[in-house]
Amino acid sequence: xxxxxxxxxxxxxxxxxxxxxxxxxxxxxxxxxxxxxxxxxxxxxxxxxxxxxxxxxxxxxxxxxxxxxxxxxxxxxxxxxxxxxxxxxxxxxxxxxxxxxxxxxxxxxxxxxxxxxxxxxxxxxxxxxxxxxxxxxxxxxxxx
Numbered sequence: 485x486x487x488x489x490x491x492x493x494x495x496x497x498x499x500x501x502x503x504x505x506x507x508x509x510x511x512x513x514x515x516x517x518x519x520x521x522x523x524x525x526x527x528x529x530x531x532x533x534x535x536x537x538x539x540x541x542x543x544x545x546x547x548x549x550x551x552x553x554x555x556x557x558x559x560x561x562x563x564x565x566x567x568x569x570x571x572x573x574x575x576x577x578x579x580x581x582x583x584x585x586x587x588x589x590x591x592x593x594x595x596x597x598x599x600x601x602x603x604x605x606x607x608x609x610x611x612x613x614x615x616x617x618x619x620x621x622x623x624x625x626x627x628x
Contacts (some may be wrong), residue, residue, distance in 0.1 A: 507527060507528070508527075508528050508529065508530060509527050509528065509529035509530075509531070509580070510529070510530060510531055511531055511551055511552070511553040511554075512531060512533060512549065512550065512551045512553050512554045512555055512556040513553035513554045514529070514553070515527075515529045515531070515556050515580055515586050516554065516555075516556045518580045519556075519580045519581060519582065519584070519585070519586050520616075525582075526579050526580055526581060526582070527579065527580045528577070528578070528579050529576075529577065529578060529579065529580065529586065530575065530576070530577045531549075531551055531575075531576055532551060532573065532574070532575050532576075532594065533549035533550055533551040533556075533573070533574060533576060534549060534550050534551070534570075534571065534572065534573050534574075534597055534599075534600055535547060535548070535549055535568055535569060535570050535571065535572045535573075535574065535599075536548045536549060536550050536555065536570055536599065536600050536618075536619040537570065537619055538565070538568045538569060538570070540562065540565055541559075541562075543562060544559050544560060544561065544562055545559070545560040545561070545562055545564060545565055545568065546558075546559065546560075546585070547559075547560050547564075547568055547588070548618075548619060549574065549576065550600050550618075550619070554618075555618040555619065556586065557585050557616075558576065558578065558585055558586050558587070558588050559585045559586070559587050559588065560588045560591065561588070564591065567593065570599035570600070571596055571597055571598060571599035571600075572593060572595075572596060573593075573594045573595050573596065573597050574591050574592065574593060574594060575591065575592040575594055576588055576590070576591045577589060577590040577591070578590070600619060601619075602619045602620050602621035603615065603618055603619065603620050603621070604620070604621050604622070604623075605620045605621070605622055606622065607622070607624070610622055
């Protein structure tokens with residue numbers, strides 16, 4: 485009886501580890517989809533991406549990053565402000581939150597690269613929301 489119980493416990497542990505590793509998100513598009521999609525649960529993520537924008541908030545940093553699949557805005561601890569800048573390539577780990585920015589709990593600097601170029605857009609594209617979390621450039625005339 486003890487051997488069967490031990491085997492069952494070990495099997496459950498292996499299945500749990502396998503499920504956690506297959507549940508891990510690996511791209512900006514996946515994190516964005518879970519965060520702002522219909523998935524109700526929080527999910528862990530690890531991705532490699534390049535910083536496009538950093539803004540200091542009251543008690544955190546808003547950091548936008550880009551990988552091969554798209555852009556995502558993340559919340560980082562404020563103690564990273566002095567090292568983060570556009571063009572910095574990072575390995576980032578954290579977790580998604582339903583309806584809010586994903587939270588970073590670990591980041592590793594991998595190196596420097598050219599800062600990503602902004603995507604030129606116009607007024608209707610800006611209002612569409614399609615460019616959420618993306619580095620964009622818009623031109624216009626400011627008047628009275």
